[in-house]
Amino acid sequence: MKKDALTALRESLRDLHLRAGEPSYRTLAKQTRAMSHTTAHAVIRCDKLPRWGNVELVVEALNGDVTAFQALWAAARNAQPQREPDSVFEAESIVRAEGPQEPVLDLQDEQEELYRLEGGPLEGGHSGAVWSMAFHPDGRVLASASGDGTVRLWDTAEGKLLREPLRGHEGAVVAVAFHPDGGLLASGGSDQKVRLWDVVSGRPVGDPLQGHSGAVWSVAFHPYGRVLASSGIGGTVRLWDIRSGEPLREPVIGHDSFGWSLAFHPDRPVLANGGDDGMVRLWDTAEGKPLREPLRGHEGAVVAVAFHPDGGLLASGGDDESVRLWDLASGRSRIEPLIGHVGSVRSVAFHPGADLLASAGDDGTVRLWHLATGEQVGRPLVGHTGPVRAIAFHPHGHLLATAGADRKVRLWRSTQPPDHRVLYRRIDYLHAQLKAARGIQDAYPAMIQGLVASTGPALSEGEDGATGT
Incomplete structure (x- = not known):
């Protein structure tokens, strides 16, 4: 009896998991570095079609053939019953x-x-x-x-x-x-x-x-x-x-x-x-x-x-x-x-x-x-x-x-x-940058005065400590 596409994908995932030594789902999740153990479990069980991104991560973690599994996933996706589209835009897309x-x-x-x-x-x-x-x-x-x-x-x-x-x-x-x-x-x-x-x-x-x-x-x-x-x-x-x-x-x-x-x-x-x-x-x-x-x-x-x-x-x-x-x-x-x-x-x-x-x-x-x-x-x-x-x-x-x-x-x-609203937002951004730059410039005199006050006589002395003339 010919297997349906989802069953073929499921058996291939479980076979890959078995050949990889059946790592625990927590271990597998850590190997993907991107999913929880419950998600990894759901991918391997494959009771319903997982999203491709999760299948891809699991197959990569188990050193499987991503290209082959992508073909299996696509076949399972295309074999699913097609619902009526909600709008003409979905129907066309x-x-x-x-x-x-x-x-x-x-x-x-x-x-x-x-x-x-x-x-x-x-x-x-x-x-x-x-x-x-x-x-x-x-x-x-x-x-x-x-x-x-x-x-x-x-x-x-x-x-x-x-x-x-x-x-x-x-x-x-x-x-x-x-x-x-x-x-x-x-x-x-x-x-x-x-x-x-x-x-x-x-x-x-x-x-x-x-x-x-x-x-x-x-x-x-x-x-x-x-x-x-x-x-x-x-x-x-x-x-x-x-x-x-x-x-x-x-x-x-x-x-x-x-x-x-x-x-x-x-x-x-x-x-x-x-x-x-x-x-x-x-x-x-x-x-x-x-x-x-x-x-x-x-x-x-x-x-x-x-x-x-x-x-x-x-x-x-x-x-x-x-x-x-x-x-x-x-x-x-x-x-x-x-x-x-x-x-x-x-x-x-x-x-x-x-x-x-x-x-x-x-x-x-x-x-x-x-x-x-x-x-x-x-x-x-x-x-x-x-x-x-x-x-x-x-x-x-x-x-x-x-x-x-x-x-x-x-x-x-x-x-x-070009959209004029984008240009206006760009002008606002440049104004904000200019305002920030002016704020820094205005702060320089106070910063210098503070530096002079904190160093005191040291600014008027030479390296040997003698007072400059």
Whole structure:
């Protein structure tokens, strides 16, 4: 009797587990450096189709053939009963899981192309999957974090590495974020540590921030720059004083197991945190307390969260293949879920000026959505040969960076004219930088006077102690 596709995948996973010596699920979870033992157990049991990202991690940890298992997973995914699509946009966007050597097919050729791939992948790329990316506030530098244990800084104008990769984590680097003034970079990894880097020199700043009991999956700076938040396996959220490197208070228990994603409100002490329990929690970081009841609606882990630049909306994406838009004033979904991805939604990002949201997923596509209607805008962006795990808009909005399991970092250029709102925000940023510089300049006289007062006569004496004439 011919086996069904899910049974074939299940038996292959269990056979691989057996050939690897049947490590315990806790041991297997530690080997993946990215999941809980319950998730590892669920993958091996395979009673229902696991998401591809988890299968990939388990197969890699057991030294299996990732390409062969991807084909088995895709066959099982395509063999599942197809539900009726919720909207015409979902119906037009259904695609099959990608094969290992070619991108997902685009089925919307008649639609306008909003972003166009700019050349090939950036030169000098990673040797492991890319998990996270962030643009420098001035847009000239792009940071990427990878399973190869490095953070790489790219010159976005030249498409080349700025310097040697930043090394220091003992394992995969899965989170990265720039400080609002651009001088510092934070990274989090499977070694349970958060590290700070000087962006100009590429050197570590201080000792690693330690306290997490599992991999650090997300890091985010408060918009004023004094506070850094981190979360990961264990479900805790930690707040750090970046000047001292010390925790600001006891960690917040955000979720039951995984705290996948973090995002700070653009101008309020509010932190959003998505987790394995399918909820988005909002925290008042000044008080260390929940702001309101969790946002509920996802039917699976919430893997990605992002605030709109104006602060009125929050986007979330998850394992249930949906993207949701939340009105922060009411705590309710603003519109129906955005449906189009096949597989987990790994990353979401708001355009800095336009009414546009980008999402990326395990189906290898990046999709663009209109905020008011929830409709897909333009054709899905295809070019990666595996799950897309990270996306980031340039501060001006004219570039979109994407990266994922295929280890490639790609830049896409907008085909649309500049948005005036982006220019206004850029002017505000430059004004803030100028104000800060003037503040430092104004402080110089007082600093010099203080130095003179503290040193006293020493400034007027020679090296031999004789008074100068």
